[in-house]
Amino acid sequence: MDIRERLSGNEAAAIAMKQINPDVVAAFPITPSTEIPQYFSTFVSNGDVDTEFVAVESEHSAMSATIGAQAAGGRAMTATSANGLSLMWEMIYIASSLRLPIVMSLVNRAVSGPLNIHNDHSDAMGVRDAGWIMLFSENNQEAYDNLIMAHRIAENKNVKLPLMVCQDGFITSHSIENIELIEDDKVKEFVGEYKPDEYLLNKENPIAIGPLDLQAYLFEHKAQQALAMKNAKKVILEVAEEFEKMTGRKYSFFEEYKLDDAEIAIVCMNSTAGTTKFVVDSLREKGIKAGLLKLRVFRPFPAEEIAKALEHVKAVAVLDKADSLNAAGGALFEDVTSAMYVNKKQVPMVNYIYGIGGRDTKADDIESVYRDLQEIANSGNVENPYRYLGLRRK
């Protein structure tokens, strides 16, 4: 029996962590993810978990301690946002290169500067090539479900990569919504025990990790990381299937919302997908064949599957909640267009940079994108593929 609750996204993440009961959590406060270590340290103080909570002096040390903890043979978790992730950046790459299946909650927020505490995806986009599996969540339920599935994916012998579960700062992290929780014993059984093959605390088989790795080997080691990321695709689907058996909730690389017969489609991630579904429904009532591809698995990037899902539409808009400042387009746009091109799908594509620094993106804004898509679908031309949505012009 699922437990019906009302929780914010941060509470949902903290509850998931409580049920996972990791060996070590090392974290540092930063808005809007602060509540996660707050809730979690309360669980520690009240003896609800067996975890060692390490209240580090910075995010750099949060990731460093998490690396040490996971390398030692424990399950280690952390949470952060924006500049916290920026400060971790060096260690983020090292965590994946050491093949440590650390799991992190990333509550997405704009990276400075100037300082802004609200939601966009510039933090996540800054680590998109770091070798972490990156799952995005539309709401509190998905943030929770993704965390419950996280260790099974990350710790799989063919994967062994760190994983971050993203959700939108404030929009979902601080909004209280209905949620269905899984019972503790079911989570425990589903997540299972962490049994690494090699770890620092194995006295019988001491290991050395993190060498100076020069021209003769680094390339091959990086290729192994890349292979692990490819392997993750299959594992993500297998774990989702098992999760569906337990909960009835279905997950894949992405959700196709009224996409199968759509003529125009939006691709986006996290909470904006909720707004977009509302707009799709209202457009469908007017007979407009609008659809949505909500990407859940951003890394590994399901290029072939996305291309296949979008091949039949007449125009696609990709919404990027982070600007790459490269005079060409956002990161998600470039990934999706590249996926289409390589898979020989000729569909007109347009990019919208939106929601920067927490700028509201309302149903009207999304509707305006679909109107643009109708024009593009009719003409087959995209005059300016790199656009803004919701930017004040005056």
Add this chain to the structure above:
Amino acid sequence: MAYNLKEIIAEKPSRFTSGHRMCAGCGAPPVARMVLRALKPEDHAVISVATGCMEVSTFIYPYTAWTDSFIHTAFECAAANASGAEATYKALKRKGKISEDQTTKFIAFGGDGGTYDIGLQSLSGAMERGHDMVYVCYDNGAYMNTGIQRSSATPRFADTTTSPAGKVIPGKMQSRKDLSNIIANHHIPYVAQTIAVNNFKDLYEKSEKAIYTEGPAFLNVLAPCPRGWGYNTEDLMQINKLAVETCYWPLYEVIDGKYIVNYKPKNKLPVEEFLKPQKRFKHMFKPGNEWMIEEFQKEVDRRWEELLNLEETTNKEQE
């Protein structure tokens, strides 16, 4: 066990093996060897090393000189890595996932760059949080691995590649940071200053205390660098000896806040005895630069007096 160098070397094989690529005449390898010899043979260690000479010369894939478990990640986080591993140890012990017979000790090594400078924050954090670990700084007074750049451990007037002794500026203009005292002011159970070679008893006994004192401990070990300091490799012992005999590098401990100066030279040598054999101080001996040696001496004297005062006051308070 009473200290006996021959017995210790005979009974405790080095856990840091030969074949590494550290320079001849470097003070750091003897530090690694002796600190690890202080472990009980039956105990296991997780060693966390900051990026620097000691790391890049001892663990070049696929070879390692370390027989215990070892982790290196980056420059500034040896203490944080060790604190995470120690947290897992506690958690797994509590859950009964590690056998009761197993004792694992957590030892971090970093050079002065990775300790005084870029790693100061993570070191301070780990010490304050009270992890049961030892942080060993092998202090050679500059960023030697990258080619002798000044650090906050570099002594005043030293000629380094980023504080070159030029026509206008005669080397590093600032005095060195007193990290041992900074860490002592974290009020942790054990802090000590010792040296790499010349007094193995001091290094061994302090390592043993540091490792087997519950809670955080810090060892600051002067570890000369022949390239950076400019002495002949065979003079390593002599250089260490002069650092102590001039009181440039006093040997002392801070046990639960109580200062103990382990060695007080009967005849404190003038600091120029320590400075003269080193090329990094060569310019100080040019005619007209006598003031530099005087200034240096003043600083050494002031810090020595300060240390003696600390010993007196902290012992008085405890009586």
